[in-house]
Amino acid sequence: MAMFFRFFPNPRRRAALALVAVLLALVLAVPAAGAGPTVSARAHEALSKAQNLLHEGQWRPAEEALAEIVARFADEPYALAIAWQMRGYLRSEMDQPHEALRAYERVLELAGDDAAMRQQARYNSAQLLMTLERYAEAIAHIDAWVAAAAEISPAQRVQAAWIYFGAQAYEQAARHLEQALQEKAEPPESWYQTLLATYQNAGNHAALKRWLPRVIAAHPDNKNYWQLLSSTYLHEQEDRRAVATLAAAYHNGLLTESQDLLHMARLFLYAGVPHKAARTLQEALDQEHLAASAANLELLADAWMQAREAAAAVSALEKALAAGGDAAARLKLGRLLVQEERWGEAIAHLQRAAAAAEERTRGEALLLLGMAAYHEGRPGEARSAFTQAREHAGVRRQADNWLAYLAQSEEATGS
Numbered sequence: 001m002a003m004f005f006r007f008f009p010n011p012r013r014r015a016a017l018a019l020v021a022v023l024l025a026l027v028l029a030v031p032a033a034g035a036g037p038t039v040s041a042r043a044h045e046a047l048s049k050a051q052n053l054l055h056e057g058q059w060r061p062a063e064e065a066l067a068e069i070v071a072r073f074a075d076e077p078y079a080l081a082i083a084w085q086m087r088g089y090l091r092s093e094m095d096q097p098h099e100a101l102r103a104y105e106r107v108l109e110l111a112g113d114d115a116a117m118r119q120q121a122r123y124n125s126a127q128l129l130m131t132l133e134r135y136a137e138a139i140a141h142i143d144a145w146v147a148a149a150a151e152i153s154p155a156q157r158v159q160a161a162w163i164y165f166g167a168q169a170y171e172q173a174a175r176h177l178e179q180a181l182q183e184k185a186e187p188p189e190s191w192y193q194t195l196l197a198t199y200q201n202a203g204n205h206a207a208l209k210r211w212l213p214r215v216i217a218a219h220p221d222n223k224n225y226w227q228l229l230s231s232t233y234l235h236e237q238e239d240r241r242a243v244a245t246l247a248a249a250y251h252n253g254l255l256t257e258s259q260d261l262l263h264m265a266r267l268f269l270y271a272g273v274p275h276k277a278a279r280t281l282q283e284a285l286d287q288e289h290l291a292a293s294a295a296n297l298e299l300l301a302d303a304w305m306q307a308r309e310a311a312a313a314v315s316a317l318e319k320a321l322a323a324g325g326d327a328a329a330r331l332k333l334g335r336l337l338v339q340e341e342r343w344g345e346a347i348a349h350l351q352r353a354a355a356a357a358e359e360r361t362r363g364e365a366l367l368l369l370g371m372a373a374y375h376e377g378r379p380g381e382a383r384s385a386f387t388q389a390r391e392h393a394g395v396r397r398q399a400d401n402w403l404a405y406l407a408q409s410e411e412a413t414g415s
Helices: 011-021 041-055 059-072 077-093 097-110 115-131 135-148 154-166 170-183 189-202 205-218 223-235 239-251 258-270 274-286 294-306 310-322 327-339 343-354 359-375 379-389 393-413
Strands: none
Touching: 041 059, 041 077, 059 077, 077 097, 077 115, 097 115, 115 135, 115 154, 135 154, 154 170, 154 189, 170 189, 189 205, 189 223, 205 223, 223 239, 223 258, 239 258, 239 274, 258 274, 258 294, 274 294, 294 310, 294 327, 310 327, 327 343, 327 359, 343 359, 359 379, 359 393, 379 393
């Protein structure tokens, strides 16, 4: 019954979309002499024009402007690096990842001592390689990005984690995410979600058990975390803790949707606490959080039966039939009435269940009908039902035994 909750964003898709927000490491202002890499006034003007075209989404004119810069300013490596950085962004926007990668390779060749530009090119390349599923190369680029960073902020660690995650390097992703969460006083909820998604994909249930209580403490009103913790306990065969977790979420008012309530009730049944399942379902039906459908009422009946509350189970099954329950539900009610020795009521339902076309339903219904009729003192109806029942392979031996018993009884009494 382990569940995988899909409330986390798809990191590979997110990385692909993030390409539209790639930061251009541009230094378009001409710095003072000796302050670092410079561009000439003419190059500055041309780069500014190209940048404006990019911001306006004019891809073709921007490409032409960048091609002209590459041709005109071959003697200005730093201007060329900026132009290739722009071209990498442009090619990404035009969904040309291979051309974008080549552009960022040129940036790395030309950027010289501009650490920020080199870092941006490494990160952009890692993103592109990850979306192209060239995972080993993506990891190599993000490893280089991490190694070259003088200091990594929590937000940057999360950026790196997305690349590791997308490249399925879950251990590295988790390491950066955990450190980011520990260093940030009030981390965004999305960081927690990314870490949980990392551990889910890695199948690391021990880490999920360790981190989910912290996430719940930070965001107690998000039912998904409670459900994931319950599912994790269930996977680890800690059924009681799984039940207790969902029960706590329920009592905190977080589980009000029908699918949540049904899942919780089924978990209670699975964990061997049918009274909790029945009370949860009954309360949900009474409060109209759960539709009074035949299926839901039959589930309630199952819970009451497991709880050995026969009268409540009979009532639930009667309501299920009134709500449109099928022959299988009617057979279930007939079986329960036979167990309760309510022979006359059982006969009425079993006769209707026996008229069903389904082989399994019809055979068992006829066998039970014969038993109810016998105990009701109607041996002729019992014999007829057992004779029809023996035509069904699943109950043939039992039907034959009953027919033999009836024959012996009649012989003994001389009737």
